[in-house]
Amino acid sequence: MLAMDITVLEQHFALLKPLLPDTASNEAAAYMLFGASDITFDPWSGIPRLRLVSHKVIEIPATDQISASPVHVKWSTRSFMRLLGDAAIAGKIPAIVHTHPSDHAFFSEQDDANERELARTVHQKGLRGLVSIVLGGDGSICGRIWTEPNKFILADTMQIVGGRYMRHGRAPTVGSNRHYLDRQGRLFGLNFNDEMASLRVCIVGCGGTGSPVAMLLARLGVGHIFLVDNDVIDETNLNRVHGSRRQDIGRPKVEIIKREIDAMGLGCHVEVAQKWINAAAVRDALKSSDFIFGCTDDNSGRILINRLAFFYGIPVIDVGLRMIAVSERQGHDLNGRVTTLTPGRPCLVCSGVINPARAHEEELERNQPDEFQRRKAEAYVVGAEDPAPAVVTFTTEMAAVAVDEMIAAVTGFHGSEGMIPSRVRRWHARDDRFLSVKSREHCPVCQSDEAGGAGDVEPFLDIVG
Known part of the structure; x- marks a missing residue:
């Protein structure tokens, strides 16, 4: 069993927020690079953990954007291939981010199908995996990493870290006598x-x-x-x-x-x-x-x-x-x-x-x-x-x-x-x-x-x- 959580630095999250101007906007997308923190032994749970931390936000060129609506976004893979090259050079993990302006953050069946093909390309390039993040119009956020073309790990938590510490997802470990x-x-x-x-x-x-x-x-x-x-x-x-x-x-x-x-x-x-x-x-x-x-x-x-x-x-x-x-x-x-x-x-x-x-x-x-x-x-x-x-x-x-x-x-x-x-x-x-x-x-x-x-x-x- 491998636990996984994702940290998005505050300055990077600020660059992603314009993707969601309001709940009536079209879906939008961006790329990111993530650093990996491999934890062999979590001292409290005793299980291995992977913690991903945002390293860079990369805008998808307007020339690569094909179409968008409140329920979909589509872009060319030309810039995605450049992203994979950048990730290989930097020793980082590539990521795609997209929005659900009028809904909460979740991975749809269409997301699964699209990302499975992208993960296959990532695997063929010899990279460690593909991170995917969804931003919901209600302020929610979720993430996962595709470790193989047909296998992904959902993040236990997503945390936005800066002067504020805002976390999404982890079920609290609360005892009965509180x-x-x-x-x-x-x-x-x-x-x-x-x-x-x-x-x-x-x-x-x-x-x-x-x-x-x-x-x-x-x-x-x-x-x-x-x-x-x-x-x-x-x-x-x-x-x-x-x-x-x-x-x-x-x-x-x-x-x-x-x-x-x-x-x-x-x-x-x-x-x-x-x-x-x-x-x-x-x-x-x-x-x-x-x-x-x-x-x-x-x-x-x-x-x-x-x-x-x-x-x-x-x-x-x-x-x-x-x-x-x-x-x-x-x-x-x-x-x-x-x-x-x-x-x-x-x-x-x-x-x-x-x-x-x-x-x-x-x-x-x-x-x-x-x-x-x-x-x-x-x-x-x-x-x-x-x-x-x-x-x-x-x-x-x-x-x-x-x-x-x-x-x-x-x-x-x-x-x-x-x-x-x-x-x-x-x-x-x-x-x-x-x-x-x-x-x-x-x-x-x-x-x-x-x-x-x-x-x-x-x-x-x-x-x-």
Whole structure:
């Protein structure tokens, strides 16, 4: 059994919407290219999954359009053959999109017959498959992939991903005892509780911000959580890691957080990996997620989740704090930050959050500790700094701000643009700043036509070394 879902990036969906000007319009069509994300083992279901992510929208030339009416659209296959050539060169999966202006999204018998012949051509060209998407005039959307001329897989879900997260299709995994969510359902509606129950969320880092994020998500009714952290609890963690106890010193952080969520008895399925985020064994969990929370304090981990947001179209909500103790006369410098990453927005490198040189040093320290110490002695690397100050009230507050951004993506309570791109809370100044950051020209991540919706590439995320 192979599960399959389809992600359409918000900027690509915006290019498709003009195909449906109103419910009285003629049917219309377009082409797309999709990247593939092959998941060997979904950590929650244990079954393989294929996730497709939109890479490009291609207009069908007007000269190829033969006829159209409210119930049909017909075009020449000349441009379709060019599409297959483009797909082969780019290593992507070709797709056709068409509309049902006066109806809901579904695949008709005529669609089956037409696409079967196109899928045969795709198969003869040696391509992996043909994706087909239907947009309904009522706002519905459905999709499938033809893996063989006579075989297709329907998408479990179709999600539109950007500042908003809008999903169609997945039957929520809702337990029988959900009365504890009654109060939040009164605010956002019962569908919100269903949406939370079916979400798959990965938390990278289970310290001062990651542990409260996990606790909050579980109490929101999120159905599936994956925890990633290689560290164990030490005495200095007890002031801010939620759920930790003195007798937990020396135990993995991920086990502590899982224990506490399991003890809630709220039906949240928690899986863990006591590993660094860069470990190959964590990739399936990352790629299976609907949201990723970056709660790590290292540059190396942030480089990976930064690229992941763009290559796989998975929203990343990154949390950071910078607290500097100065003299009583001068006051304090206390800052918390939440940055949201989706294709179409600046990445963490362009935002100045990641220090690439320090990221390289962190990787060297983990993977080649002897070489790191040699370079440190010769002053080629900076080396570890003193531990940063941390206070549980501040770390927990920013965790709540981060979770609020996920809620905003799902519900739109911030408005139509969804998640706020970057918020800095300055406790000492008693204000929030909403930063406007521009991407650097030619950035290989957020300004690259190749990175957005690329899916699986070799090496992973195009990270060399």
